[in-house]
Amino acid sequence: MSDDYAPSPWDNFTTVVADTLGIPCTSIDPSNNFQEMGGNSLNIVSAVLKLQESGFQVTVEQFMQAGSMEKLFLSATATNGITTSGHHFSLKALKDVDANEAQTLLAKSFLSKSELFAKCGDMEVADFLFAYVKWWEAFSAYSFAVVDEQSKLRAVALAADQIDLARIPPDAKTHSHFMEVFRMLSTVTKETRTKLNPTGVERAVLCKFMFGASLENTAEENVTAFALIEKELMDTARKGGFSFTIAENISPLTQQLSQYLGCRRYATIQMNTWADPEGNRPFANCSDDYSLTVDVYEVVH
Incomplete structure (x- = not known):
């Protein structure tokens, strides 16, 4: 008889969760949920990725809905797990929501949450709105909003054919920092965009341009x-x-979600060291750990 100990699935499960949270396995209480043990929106995604690598069929949605670690474990090891979250959100086409409300949500989201704008550029909501009015039509075909059961706007996603974005004419009245951001995005993605669409045809690359969330949302929402x-x-x-989607992610949450959903990371750029062709560093005020990632998803038809 062998004395070798084979860890149980529960042991493997709790080891991954404990490692993600930085706590001992003995601290995992089956009756507690992930958030009660110190989990947050970012390490939920990290835990999902690690559990999937360990062979557990678990999703972000399961983490959001499970009332306890025990229920999460059971759903992760079942053939058919929970696949819907407890938050009752739905989608609306961009043209079906109030444009000013959507634009304001995006502006406030970026000004408060993105270091590219919160720590750099001295922009205001009005500066965003001026630019959005000029560009809004270019996003009409593939963009949408997330609303709750009361039809309240919770998030907005702007997406467009990469070719259509390239055709938007520059406007000298657009805030200079906004243009500096887009110049940087164009520079850091040029090689990737050329590789994905060398002949410049339409409907080759869908650009996931901007995601913004309501400041009233919880981290879980x-x-x-x-x-x-x-x-x-x-x-x-x-x-x-489309053959590909491309995103320039500046949010740790969307960066982790991109990995979770199987995107390939083409580049990671530390923002406070990035310099434009003239040697200027417009994002020098960003934190040392603040980065932009270029993430590509290959569309399977």
Whole structure:
């Protein structure tokens, strides 16, 4: 008889969760949920990725809905797990929501949550709105909003054919920092875009341009909304005949969701060290750990 100890599935499960949270396995209480043990929107995604690598069939949605670690474990090991979240969100086409409300949500989201704008550029909501009015029509075909049961706007996703974005004419009245951001995005993605669409044809690359969330959302609601957005954009790209989606992610949440959903990371750029061709560093005020990732999803038809 062998004395070798084979860890149980529960042991493997709790080891991954404990490692993600930085706590001992003995601290995992089956009756507690992930958030009660110190989990948040970012390490939920990290835990999902690690559990999937360990062979557990678990989703972000299961984490959001499970009332306890025991229920999460059972759903992760079942043939058919929970696949819908407890937040009742739905999608609306961009043309079916109030444009000013959607634009304001995006502006406030970026000004408060993105270091590219919160720590750099001295922009205001009005600066965003001026630019959005000029560009809004270019996003009409593939963009949408997330709303709750009361039809309240919870998030907005702007997406467009990469070729259509390239055709938007520059406007000298647009805030200079906004233009600096887009110049940077164009520079860091140029090689990838050329590789994905060397002949510059339409419906080759769907650009996931901007995601913004309501400042009233909880962290868990943001995970739910952005997971819904990412999956919908994959379906949109498939139905639209695109070969790839590309995103320049500046949010740790969307960066982790991109990995969770199987995107390939083409580049990671530390923002406070990035310099434009003239040697200027417009994002020098960003934190040392603040980065942009270029993430590509290959559409399977």
